[in-house]
């Protein structure tokens with residue numbers, strides 16, 4: 622049986638865990654080979670959650686190989702354009718082509734007010750969550766052009782379409798991703814390259830499901846659990862959920878990566894349980 626992205630090759634950033642890993646697995650289930658990169662270490666001195674590791678990226682590779690697909694992995698920081706380009710170039714050499722770019726790597730916001738946000742925090746956020754997206758696209762686009770077309774999917778957030786307090790640098794970066802998406806869509810359409818962004822609400826990954834986030838939602842409790850914070854997180858949504866699973870975002874990515882969306886470009890696609898309606 623043929624898959625929905627059979628024979629395509631997808632380049633995915635932030636693929637060691639969370640949504641990036643899920644995208645790699647979901648696309649591989651539908652017939653794609655994968656070029657997967659992740660920094661696999663802490664990216665700033667103020668990280669609130671444990672960093673991903675080389676073992677995490679190796680696990681992503683095992684999962685993809687277990688599905689009978691090929692995968693090229695590398696430990697690369699999306700802030701390093703030369704390194705990204707080298708990996709994509711050699712990945713394309715090995716796997717033969719490039720059809721899809723998923724610029725997913727990102728860091729969380731930590732819920733800091735403006736006065737608590739240092740210039741360094743601001744710069745790191747913009748460099749990774751906006752600059753890293755630009756660099757991933759830049760590394761992939763020449764290959765998509767020589768391929769005769771392709772699909773670029775940029776991971777934004779509901780915070781890329783609406784404001785939240787205590788997240789100025791994150792919200793600014795994620796709104797910036799929408800600007801990049803629209804600019805790339807009009808620039809690259811002539812090459813049959815489609816560009817869209819996905820906008821997840823809370824996703825059950827380490828970025829969201831951690832002690833700091835739980836305390837943000839339940840400041841009244843000393844040690845809130847998942848169960849304590851589920852009803853509060855549910856207030857954000859129209860549907861009766863507090864968060865979605867990584868595969869829910871991967872299914873949107875799969876649609877945008879596949880030819881099923883062949884005339885869809887310039888779209889901001891929320892996967893948000895209706896949170897943008899509130």
Ligand SMILES: NC(=O)c1ccc[n+]([C@@H]2O[C@H](COP(=O)([O-])OP(=O)(O)OC[C@H]3O[C@@H](n4cnc5c(N)ncnc54)[C@H](O)[C@@H]3O)[C@@H](O)[C@H]2O)c1
Pocket residue numbers: 634635636637638639640641658659660661662664672673697698699700725726727728729749753776777778779820821822823824825826827828829
């Ligand atoms: N989890 C959520 O609730 C949520 C909601 C909306 C949007 N998002 C966005 O989804 C994307 C994926 O996040 P996730 O939920 O899977 O979180 P995650 O923390 O589980 O995974 C993010 C991955 O990106 C990698 N990464 C971070 N900085 C990097 C860098 N400089 N270079 C290369 N890799 C880097 C990390 O090592 C990690 O493996 C992010 O862009 C995030 O902002 C997440």
